[in-house]
Amino acid sequence: MDNPDELTTGERIRVLRESRGMSRPVLAGLCGRGPDWLKKIESGERELRSHTLLLQLAAALQISDLSVITGTDAGGTAQPVPLGRLSHPGMPAIWSAVMTRTLASPAAWAVDPTVLQGRADQTWRLWHTSNRNRTEVGALLPSLIRDGEHAARSLDGEQRRAALVALSDIYRLTGQATAYVAPAELAWVVADRALSAAQDADQPAAIAASAWNMGNILRETSYPEEALRVVQEAADLIRPHLDGAPDDWRGIYGALQLHAAVTAAREGSEGDAWRYWGKGDQVAKSLPAAYVHPSTVFGRANVDFHAVSVLTDLKKSQKALGTADDLDPDVMPSVERRARLWVEVARGHLHRGDRTAALHVMQKAHEIGAETVAFTPSARVVAADLWRNSPRSMRAETSLLAKAVGVATVG
Known part of the structure; x- marks a missing residue:
């Protein structure tokens, strides 16, 4: 299609949309946004700075070269748009374990919830220490998922609650390990199961950790407002339990604040971003200097790392680089x-x-x-x-x- 060089990005999007006979609500919906958002983009009232959203628009319009939308001169080189998700050889086995959960009564074999939690914790450590974390963790997840489901359904009382907490941890890890490679339906199923297991266990720290995971899914699928709501509700839920609570409960509370900080920064809300980051900073100061949360790796180093992320997302590159220069990356165990x-x-x-x-x-x-x-x-x-x-x-x-x-x- 002839798309003159002088058109703005928003005008190009409108021309492409209309040439395909797509309504504004339909195209906006394919990007997880509302028609008013797209109207502002097309009219130039709002600048489209998110590369992720540009790619989503291009994929929805079935444009294989991003420069058709941006008009960027890349010296004649195409700017390819990924029209599908990334692939990983471990996905079929994980998909099978998640999506073929049996409805029949559990087989008569025992799963010790303490051992199950230990396996989950070890696999989280592998996620943070391996150079090939997706491959190595992905190989362990199918059996962990099946054993966790079996334990949650075959046990009762306090043992069942412990199994549910472990199962929630396993599904959170599944979400991390399959991010950007899992089909959308699996990503949502995994996030929902992590949260449901934690809620069934009625354990505030597990619920908060699952909300942190759900917030990741919401943010990466372009639902920033919902991501903020989920992590704020989780923070409100766990806050009354923090006095005298284990360090890991405060750790997940701090991780929720950092999550909110990055989400706000990506939306250009500088004041909110630093307000959330400051809350996370205060939590880190209240914990032992060497403390690191086992799954979110919240701690002093991660708070400092997030300052770089916030600055980068706010497009304050010079300050981000200066902040990074003052960090020692090796203090981060992940x-x-x-x-x-x-x-x-x-x-x-x-x-x-x-x-x-x-x-x-x-x-x-x-x-x-x-x-x-x-x-x-x-x-x-x-x-x-x-x-x-x-x-x-x-x-x-x-x-x-x-x-x-x-x-x-x-x-």
């Missing part, structure tokens, strides 16, 4: 979180137009957590940008990075 910090730093360098620095940092991120980088959309966006737009002298290195991350480099 390989996954360290790799994502370096991705945030790379995004900051890219915002400033320093592709040499962005490439160096992305190579470091990939070295630390190869699968974290390969299966994180923001990291893939950086890798694709470097490959498309870096000078010829960097093309060999950016091509190697793009191939390692799994970004197409044809053409």
Whole structure:
């Protein structure tokens, strides 16, 4: 379709939508938004800064090259739009374990909830320490899911409550390990089961942790308002129980605050972002200096890491990079979180137009957590940008990075 260069992004979206005979409510709904939001985008009243939403619009319009919407001159190089989700060989077995839950009476074999919780805790540790965390954790999840379901249905009393807490942890981990590779229906099923198990157990910390997980799903599927509501309700639920509670209860409360901070920052709400971050900072100060929450890795280091994320999402690249310079990434025990910090730093360098620095940092991120980088959309966006737009002298290195991350480099 002929789309003149002088058109704005919003005007291009309107022309493309109308050429396909799509109504504004239909296209907005495919992106998880309302028609008023799309009307403001098309009219230029609201700037579309989210790369994720740009990709969603392009996919909904069945545009395979993002530059058709943005009008960006990429030197004739296509800006490919992923029209499907990423794939991972471990997904079929996980899908089977989640979606073929039997309705028959449980078989007569015992599952000790204490042992089950220990296995869940060990698998969470593997998630945070392995360079190939999706593959290694994914191999363990099917049996964990089945054993957790069996325990929750075959036990009663306090043992059943303990099994439900373990099952909630298992489903939360399933959500983490299958993020961006699971079909949408599985992502929602997993998040809902984690929350339902925690609510059945009537354990505030488990409910709060499951809400943190649900908030991740909501935020990544472009429901930021709902994500904030869920984590705020969870924080309100657990707050009255914090006096004299175990450290991990305060840890999940702090993690909820950091989640809200990033969600607000992505929406451009700077004041709210720093208000939530400040609450998380206060929680970290109340905990032992070396404390780290076992699944969310909330603690002093993660609060500091989130300051970089908030600044990056607020497009304050210079300050984000300065803040990152003052951090010691090695104090963070999570390989996954360290790799994502370096991705945030790379995004900051890219915002400033320093592709040499962005490439160096992305190579470091990939070295630390190869699968974290390969299966994180923001990291893939950086890798694709470097490959498309870096000078010829960097093309060999950016091509190697793009191939390692799994970004197409044809053409």
